Structure formats: structure tokens, C-alpha cells
Amino acid sequence: AQKITQTQPGMFVQEKEAVTLDCTYDTSDPSYGLFWYKQPSSGEMIFLIYQGSYDQQNATEGRYSLNFQKARKSANLVISASQLGDSAMYFCAMREGMGSSYKLIFGSGTRLLVRP
Amino acid sequence: DSGVTQTPKHLITATGQRVTLRCSPRSGDLSVYWYQQSLDQGLQFLIHYYNGEERAKGNILERFSAQQFPDLHSELNLSSLELGDSALYFCASSPQGGGSQETQYFGPGTRLLVL
Numbered sequence: 001a002q003k004i005t006q007t008q009p010g011m012f013v014q015e016k017e018a019v020t021l022d023c024t025y026d027t028s029d030p031s032y033g034l035f036w037y038k039q040p041s042s043g044e045m046i047f048l049i050y051q052g053s054y055d056q057q058n059a060t061e062g063r064y065s066l067n068f069q070k071a072r073k074s075a076n077l078v079i080s081a082s083q084l085g086d087s088a089m090y091f092c093a094m095r096e097g098m099g100s101s102y103k104l105i106f107g108s109g110t111r112l113l114v115r116p
Numbered sequence: 117d118s119g120v121t122q123t124p125k126h127l128i129t130a131t132g133q134r135v136t137l138r139c140s141p142r143s144g145d146l147s148v149y150w151y152q153q154s155l156d157q158g159l160q161f162l163i164h165y166y167n168g169e170e171r172a173k174g175n176i177l178e179r180f181s182a183q184q185f186p187d188l189h190s191e192l193n194l195s196s197l198e199l200g201d202s203a204l205y206f207c208a209s210s211p212q213g214g215g216s217q218e219t220q221y222f223g224p225g226t227r228l229l230v231l
Contacts, residue, residue, distance in 0.1 A: 035219065043204060045222035047118070091159065095218075102210075103149065103174060104220060106159035 002027045002096045006107035013082045014115050020067070021077040021110045023092030033095040034075040035104065036066065040088040048090075051075055082114045119143065120209050120223035128229045134195040137226045141188055141209030147171075148190040149210070149220055150182055154203040165190055166212075197230045204228075 003026040013019035025034065036048040051059045051066045059066045067076040079086055089111050093104040119142035129135055141148050150162040152175075161174035165184035176182075179197075184190040194201060204227050208220040 033218075037222070043227065044118075044224045045206060045208075047219055047221055050219055093159075102218065103161040103164060103172060104151075104159075104208075105161070108158055 002029070002032075002094055002105055004092050004094050004105055004107035006092055006110050008110045009108075010111045010113070012113050012115055013079075013086075015084060016081055018078060018080045019082055019112065021079070021090050021092075021112065023075045023077065023107060025073050025075060025092075025094050027073075027094065027096075029096075033102075034066070034068070035093045035095070036064070036075075036077045037091045037093060037106075038086075038088045039091065039109070045091075049077070079112075084114050084116060087112060087114045118221040118223065120207060120221055122205075122207050122223035122226050124226060125224065126227050126229075128231065129197060130231055131197055131199060133197050133230075134193065135197065135228065137192040137194070137205055137207075137228075139190045139192070139207030139209075139223055141190070141207075142221055145209035145211050145221075146188065147210045147212060147218075148184055148188070149208040150176075150190070150192050151206040151208065151222075152203045153206060153225075154200075159206075162192070194228070199230050202228055202230045 005024045032053045034051045038046045049061045063080045065078045089109045092107040095102045121140045146167045153159045162176040164171040182192045204225045207223045210218040
């Protein structure tokens with residue numbers, strides 16, 4: 001079965017510094033997608049970045065980049081120049097399924113706190 | 117703002133009652149997914165609809181049911197509510213049936229509290 005593991009329940013980072021949130025996954029499917037979502041204290045789930053299993057380059061979206069190491073089955077999120085507004089829960093997710101459904105499987109999340 | 121809307125934002129009800137959660141997907145999206153987020157179970161997939169048809173079921177209880185209407189909005193019905201059903205319920209949408217490049221965009225969620 002497909003699985004997502006986030007081993008860091010909580011992390012601190014100083015404002016303006018970079019931080020890496022870890023995510024490892026397990027799948028036997030050669031075609032899959034990896035996603036990161038941000039959940040601030042208000043509760044909504046905000047899509048940040050996507051990486052496809054066949055993508056040759058690491059995905060980037062503004063201050064977010066995904067360090068994709070396929071052989072190690074890791075998809076770490078890197079946030080550069082942290083801001084106070086980055087304080088939130090971060091979830092790594094993998095798209096499961098072929099054909100009829102592509103449900104997301106989520107990790108347990110990492111709570112990031114940015115210090116001023 | 118993802119473009120996915122959910123109502124109500126908050127819901128407080130009693131055990132044994134029935135509630136309906138509503139979701140409107142982003143304009144043009146054909147797929148709707150429902151997820152439950154609870155403290156003990158984390159984020160769990162419940163059910164997926166594509167253009168009015170059920171595509172996949174996850175860990176959805178028999179007391180729960182959903183449908184997607186011709187205008188593509190979806191409703192999640194929760195009946196015989198128990199304390200353990202208290203959770204944040206998300207709806208997400210995507211353009212098609214879940215192709216390899218598709219991102220699911222989440223609504224703001226409905227926070228359900230069963231007393």
C-alpha cells in the first residue's frame with residue numbers, strides 16, 4: 001500500500017532563513033504525483049507545489065521548491081527566506097490510484113513555527 | 117481563495133442527528149472529492165465523484181453518503197451522528213477524473229462538532 005511519512009512533528013526556523021520539511025513515500029506504482037499543502041491556523045488547505053514521478057527537474061514555485069530524490073523516495077519541501085506567515089501545518093501527499101480515481105494520501109504533517 | 121466553496125463553515129449538532137454539507141467545485145471542474153480531518157485519524161479520503169458518478173470510495177462509513185448533482189455541486193450527508201464524527205470535512209475539486217497532472221484544490225472546510 002502507498003504510504004507517506006513525515007517524521008518531523010514540529011520545527012522552528014528563524015525569519016528569513018531557509019527550512020527543509022522532510023517527506024518520504026512508499027509506492028510500487030511507477031506513475032505517481034507528490035504534493036505539498038499548507039494548513040494555517042484558520043484551517044484551509046492551500047496547495048503549494050506538485051512533483052510528478054517522471055519529472056526530470058525539481059519543481060519550484062516562488063519561495064517553495066521540492067527536493068525530489070526518486071531513488072531515496074523522498075520529496076522534501078524547501079522554503080526559502082521564511083516569513084512569519086509561513087507558520088502553519090504542512091502536509092505532504094501522494095496521489096494514489098490508476099484509472100478511475102486519484103485520491104490523495106496524506107502524511108501526518110509538520111508544524112512549522114517561524115520565529116521573528 | 118481556491119475557488120471551491122463549502123457551506124456551512126461551522127456546524128454544531130447533537131448525537132443521533134443528521135446533517136448535510138455542501139460543496140461547489142471550482143468553475144469547470146468535474147471531479148469532487150471529500151476528505152475528513154480528525155485529530156486521531158489525520159486526513160482521510162472519503163469519496164470521489166466525477167461528473168455525477170461515484171468513482172471511488174475510501175474510509176466512508178455506511179452512515180455517510182454523498183452525491184453530485186447535474187450542476188456539479190456535491191453534498192455529503194452524515195446521519196446518526198456520533199461524538200467521533202466531530203471533524204473538519206473538506207471538499208476538493210479537480211478539472212477531470214484525476215489525471216496524472218491534476219492538482220486537487222481544497223475548499224475552506226466545514227467544521228462539525230457533535231455534542
